[in-house]
Amino acid sequence: MEKFKTLEGIAAPMPLINIDTDMLIPKQFLKTIKRTGLGENLFFEMRYDKNGNEIKDFILNREHYSKSSIIIGGANFGCGSSREHAPWALKDFGIKCIISTSFADIFFNNCFKNGILPIIVTEDIHKNLLLDADSEKTSHMEIDLESQKIIRSNGDQIDFAVDKFKKYCLINGLDDIGLTLKNSDKIIEFEKDYSDKFSWA
Amino acid sequence: MVIMSKSRTLYDKIWDDHLIHSENDTSLIYIDRHLVHEVTSPQAFEGLRDAGRKVHAPNKTIAVPDHNVATTSNRLTNFGSEEGRIQLETLDKNARDFGIHYYPVDDIRQGIVHIIGPEQGWTLPGMTIVCGDSHTATHGAFGALAHGIGTSEVEHVLATQTLIQQKSKNMKVEVSGVLGNGVTAKDITLTIIGKTGTAGGTGHVIEYCGSAIESLSMEGRMTVCNMAIEGGARAGLIAPDEKTIEYVRGRPHSPTGEKWEKAVEFWKTLYSDPDAKFEKELFLRAEDVAPVVTWGTSPEDVLPITDFVPSPESFQGNKIEAVKRSLEYMGLRPGQKLQDIEVDAVFIGSCTNGRIEDLREVEKIVKGKKIKSGIRAMVVPGSGLVKKQAEEEGIASSLKEAGFDWRLPGCSMCLAMNPDQLLPEERCAATSNRNFEGRQGRGGRTHLMSPAMAAAAAITGRLTDVRDI
Numbered sequence: 001m002e003k004f005k006t007l008e009g010i011a012a013p014m015p016l017i018n019i020d021t022d023m024l025i026p027k028q029f030l031k032t033i034k035r036t037g038l039g040e041n042l043f044f045e046m047r048y049d050k051n052g053n054e055i056k057d058f059i060l061n062r063e064h065y066s067k068s069s070i071i072i073g074g075a076n077f078g079c080g081s082s083r084e085h086a087p088w089a090l091k092d093f094g095i096k097c098i099i100s101t102s103f104a105d106i107f108f109n110n111c112f113k114n115g116i117l118p119i120i121v122t123e124d125i126h127k128n129l130l131l132d133a134d135s136e137k138t139s140h141m142e143i144d145l146e147s148q149k150i151i152r153s154n155g156d157q158i159d160f161a162v163d164k165f166k167k168y169c170l171i172n173g174l175d176d177i178g179l180t181l182k183n184s185d186k187i188i189e190f191e192k193d194y195s196d197k198f199s200w201a
Numbered sequence: 202m203v204i205m206s207k208s209r210t211l212y213d214k215i216w217d218d219h220l221i222h223s224e225n226d227t228s229l230i231y232i233d234r235h236l237v238h239e240v241t242s243p244q245a246f247e248g249l250r251d252a253g254r255k256v257h258a259p260n261k262t263i264a265v266p267d268h269n270v271a272t273t274s275n276r277l278t279n280f281g282s283e284e285g286r287i288q289l290e291t292l293d294k295n296a297r298d299f300g301i302h303y304y305p306v307d308d309i310r311q312g313i314v315h316i317i318g319p320e321q322g323w324t325l326p327g328m329t330i331v332c333g334d335s336h337t338a339t340h341g342a343f344g345a346l347a348h349g350i351g352t353s354e355v356e357h358v359l360a361t362q363t364l365i366q367q368k369s370k371n372m373k374v375e376v377s378g379v380l381g382n383g384v385t386a387k388d389i390t391l392t393i394i395g396k397t398g399t400a401g402g403t404g405h406v407i408e409y410c411g412s413a414i415e416s417l418s419m420e421g422r423m424t425v426c427n428m429a430i431e432g433g434a435r436a437g438l439i440a441p442d443e444k445t446i447e448y449v450r451g452r453p454h455s456p457t458g459e460k461w462e463k464a465v466e467f468w469k470t471l472y473s474d475p476d477a478k479f480e481k482e483l484f485l486r487a488e489d490v491a492p493v494v495t496w497g498t499s500p501e502d503v504l505p506i507t508d509f510v511p512s513p514e515s516f517q518g519n520k521i522e523a524v525k526r527s528l529e530y531m532g533l534r535p536g537q538k539l540q541d542i543e544v545d546a547v548f549i550g551s552c553t554n555g556r557i558e559d560l561r562e563v564e565k566i567v568k569g570k571k572i573k574s575g576i577r578a579m580v581v582p583g584s585g586l587v588k589k590q591a592e593e594e595g596i597a598s599s600l601k602e603a604g605f606d607w608r609l610p611g612c613s614m615c616l617a618m619n620p621d622q623l624l625p626e627e628r629c630a631a632t633s634n635r636n637f638e639g640r641q642g643r644g645g646r647t648h649l650m651s652p653a654m655a656a657a658a659a660i661t662g663r664l665t666d667v668r669d670i
Contacts, residue, residue: 016526017519018399018499022637027618031269031284033243033291035352045639050625074519076400079433080637081616082335082349083241102400105435106335106349113353163367165227176353177252180361183222183229187257187363190221190231198218200456200464201233201328 002115003173007096007143009069012059013133019073020080021107025089038085039092060093064136070143072126072133073100077118078107087114097143099150101126112166113176117145119160128152145171208474210371211440212406215346215471219329226367233328233345235358236314237264237301239292240618241333245356246295255299257362262301263323266292267313268618270306272581272608277307281620299359312584312610315339315552319423320584322452326441326468331358336552336634337436338429342422343449344441344471346406349430369435372405373479376413378487383668385492385562386421387554387632387651389413390428392490395503397483402434405481408473409439413487419448420558427553428634431500440472492667494539495636495649497527502636506654506666510537530638531646532626539664542648546629547578547659548641549605549652551615554632555583557590559652564596566656566670572604573662579606579621581613605659617641630658 029041047058054061060068077100078086087110099119111118132138132152142151145167150158169176221229256262269285270276280286289306296303304311310321315336318324324340330347331337333355340347358364374393407429422439429437446465449455456464491505512535513524549563560582572578580600582588588610591597601607614621615633623629623645632655636647648664657665
């Protein structure tokens with residue numbers, strides 16, 4: 001996995017609440033057996049009209065925001081299905097960080113597995129960041145994961161919280177499976193005790 | 202294993218039994234059953250191959266194609282799309298190469314993964330069960346800790362039979378009293394989501410309890426837990442009781458003999474201690490639950506069928522804009538009577554409501570009647586065995602005579618990955634679980650409801666109070 005230490009980029013405002021995984025990447029694109037190439041279909045139904053032409057008003061179609069690497073999203077971002085195609089599509093498009101007041105659980109976890117940092121902020125901070133993102137002039141932000149800070153275009157620094165283990169994995173670009181397999185002995189030992197106790201399982 | 206003396210919830214107990222080790226807030230938990238389907242697994246198996254890894258516990262891993270399969274009789278040769286064919290073929294190859302349990306599309310036991318898990322006795326109380334599908338919550342009806350995972354986690358479980366987790370908080374939803382006429386498990390679960398909102402359960406595992414929950418059949422309990430995810434919860438749970446034990450007894454993969462006796466003895470300890478602590482609680486009177494429908498594009502947009510389409514201004518904050526958008530998408534105007542909304546299609550099926558009891562409910566409403574002319578009505582049984590049973594019970598012929606299209610099992614129009622899709626602006630009474638924009642086909646308009654309510658809508662051609670039929 002790609003390491004995530006700092007990020008500098010344009011933040012796109014998407015205040016709509018309950019942005020679900022069907023919006024992020026509709027089902028017709030789940031037939032792939034690959035992880036790549038989904039970016040062009042990110043937000044497919046909001047982004048393209050019925051004839052496949054770009055909808056000009058859609059935020060990520062506007063020239064400035066088409067290079068966004070951050071989304072300031074509405075509450076309960078990523079609700080719906082467990083499809084990892086959603087973070088795959090975001091990443092392929094170039095989005096590396098999403099800031100919202102809340103995320104759906106599975107989506108939140110899926111982001112970390114793909115080098116995307118989801119950040120939860122308070123409503124007040126969220127409002128300010130949305131205002132920043134709304135104007136092209138102030139839409140540039142910096143994320144410093146090591147010091148856990150969002151740096152606004154006016155220089156203001158905002159602290160954010162992140163789980164220690166998830167931060168460690170992101171910063172070092174670590175693969176979970178490799179880490180877990182370091183504990184193979186513990187798993188095998190557990191399985192022995194477990195199958196004694198729960199022979200029916 | 203951690204031995205705790207303090208009072209524990211059912212979730213705490215299952216968690217403790219499966220905890221391998223813990224560091225700070227991060228834990229490694231053991232997984233008893235891993236269910237796999239064709240859409241969220243190809244990249245995980247590819248990852249295993251690339252790293253030269255094996256499936257750690259093939260005997261605890263069960264694969265079935267369901268999301269993509271066609272529901273027409275020619276489905277062994279007609280896949281709807283070339284990509285769909287490749288995905289099904291990939292699952293077939295992976296299942297055989299890695300030696301996991303597998304129900305191919307031509308096996309009568311094939312069906313929606315969350316229907317066949319319980320049906321085949323893979324799902325047992327006290328287990329941890331995961332699947333690359335958010336509706337894994339369904340299995341919580343058995344008092345199993347079951348939840349959806351992403352593809353990276355699918356790969357992790359395949360390789361290690363464990364999952365890295367942060368423990369969730371406990372939430373209790375108690376529904377007491379007696380359900381009124383025409384009110385079903387689906388109405389309970391939708392009503393709860395209407396109250397908590399789609400993020401109300403975020404970060405929590407919900408335990409459903411109370412006399413109204415206990416009175417439900419296993420099928421009904423599965424419907425309730427299935428939609429825990431729509432309330433944002435990681436999982437839903439119902440403590441096992443005699444009904445649970447009777448349901449799992451004698452299933453192909455249920456324990457037998459001495460193991461069975463030992464299991465039953467253990468299952469009887471699976472309940473929340475009386476003074477266990479829940480971080481969040483919701484109480485609901487069964488008498489206050491009505492037959493409901495959704496009117497918007499979020500499962501929280503729920504109202505009793507006797508109500509009216511709300512106005513955006515009756516909401517607060519960011520929800521106002523969201524409601525404006527969803528009413529426009531749904532082609533509805535504030536103040537419109539819900540019962541005046543005409544439908545074009547009816548979909549009966551899905552992991553929420555594709556079990557035998559659901560089809561019996563539909564038959565009760567439509568037997569001897571005809572669906573309104575011009576309505577496209579489809580029944581997709583949840584598994585080959587549900588289909589067979591419904592055919593043996595005469596349900597299939599009643600439904601066919603009424604004008605329903607009787608299909609082969611799969612996820613079908615719930616997520617519309619296969620050719621079963623709504624057309625733009627086509628309006629559907631659906632027994633599935635999500636009414637998101639485009640969920641059942643681009644521009645399609647979904648109203649979620651119980652099987653009985655969907656059946657009533659098929660007869661009258663509009664959203665209908667089942668109590669009037």
